[in-house]
Amino acid sequence: MDWKKLFPQFEPELLEILDKNVIERKFNAGEIIVRTGQYIKSTVLVLSGRIKIYRQNDEGGEFLIYYLGSGEACAVSLICALQSQTSEITAKAIEDTEVLLLPVQLMDELMSKYKSWSHFVIQTYRKRFDEMLTVIDNIAFRNMDERLEFYLKRYQADTRKKIVNLTHQEIADDLNSSREVISRLLKKMEQLGKIRLNRNSIELINL
Numbered sequence: 001m002d003w004k005k006l007f008p009q010f011e012p013e014l015l016e017i018l019d020k021n022v023i024e025r026k027f028n029a030g031e032i033i034v035r036t037g038q039y040i041k042s043t044v045l046v047l048s049g050r051i052k053i054y055r056q057n058d059e060g061g062e063f064l065i066y067y068l069g070s071g072e073a074c075a076v077s078l079i080c081a082l083q084s085q086t087s088e089i090t091a092k093a094i095e096d097t098e099v100l101l102l103p104v105q106l107m108d109e110l111m112s113k114y115k116s117w118s119h120f121v122i123q124t125y126r127k128r129f130d131e132m133l134t135v136i137d138n139i140a141f142r143n144m145d146e147r148l149e150f151y152l153k154r155y156q157a158d159t160r161k162k163i164v165n166l167t168h169q170e171i172a173d174d175l176n177s178s179r180e181v182i183s184r185l186l187k188k189m190e191q192l193g194k195i196r197l198n199r200n201s202i203e204l205i206n207l
Contacts, residue, residue, distance in 0.1 A: 003047050003100060006071040007120075020149045020180040022100040033092040034077065042101035044074040050096025054174070057092050064174035065089060066105070066131045067158055075128040077122055078107075145185050147175055152195070153207050164202040 004015050004023075023042070027033055033044065035096040036056060041109065044051075051068040068074060068091075076089050079092065108116040138147045155164055172182040186202065189195045 004046065006202065007045075010116045011114060011119065014110070014117060017106070017110070018100070018102065020108055022102050025099050025101055027097045027099070029093055029095050029097075031093050032090065033093060033097075034074070034087050034089070036087055036090050036165070038087050040077050040087055041104055042077065042105065043107065044068075044077045044091070045100040045102065046070055046072050046074075047098040047100060049093060049095040050116070051097055051099075051173075052092050052094045053089050054092070055088070062173040063176045066128060067094075067136060069158055069200060073120070073124045077123050080122060088159075095120070133142070144175070144181060145188070148182065148185050149207060151175060152202070152204060156204050156207070162204045164204065165200070166200070167200075 048070050053065045055078045063067050076087060082134045169179045172179045186197060190197050192204050196205055
């Protein structure tokens with residue numbers, strides 16, 4: 001694919017440097033891209049697909065932080081790459097995903113030399129910070145039914161799809177809840193006419 005069209009804000013010279021230095025990688029759905037505790041050697045730019053960024057506890061429980069889609073960068077990889085730190089999160093492809101890997105050695109040069117790159121990095125930080133505040137607000141101030149509805153609305157906004165191809169267990173993992181609770185709340189939402197529950201998907205009708 002012509003990935004340059006995904007980043008029209010970048011100067012031609014910057015695009016040329018990226019073209020010479022990035023590595024294109026493909027990850028299958030379910031494949032881990034970055035593990036907790038791993039040193040980050042490359043910044044991740046998403047070309048296609050979808051990546052789940054989450055925290056994982058010692059028991060294997062997951063807590064969703066945010067998703068990444070086409071044209072976006074992983075803020076954690078930007079920060080860890082700049083500071084030579086290990087990752088505090090796990091990144092997993094939830095769809096077949098294609099990314100660009102930018103070597104960490106280029107980060108300082110790009111930040112100092114190209115305004116479009118520094119603006120892109122700052123905007124990425126800001127967007128992820130806002131999403132973190134949303135996560136905190138959901139935990140602190142919303143009931144689980146409100147969190148679930150917001151989760152589905154965000155899924156629709158991020159993917160531009162009205163069909164959610166996630167299991168009840170996957171949603172429960174993202175919201176740090178149980179499958180039984182999520183199934184019960186989804187059934188309630190269906191009775192209210194907000195969604196339709198299908199065998200292997202959820203159709204969003206009137207959120």
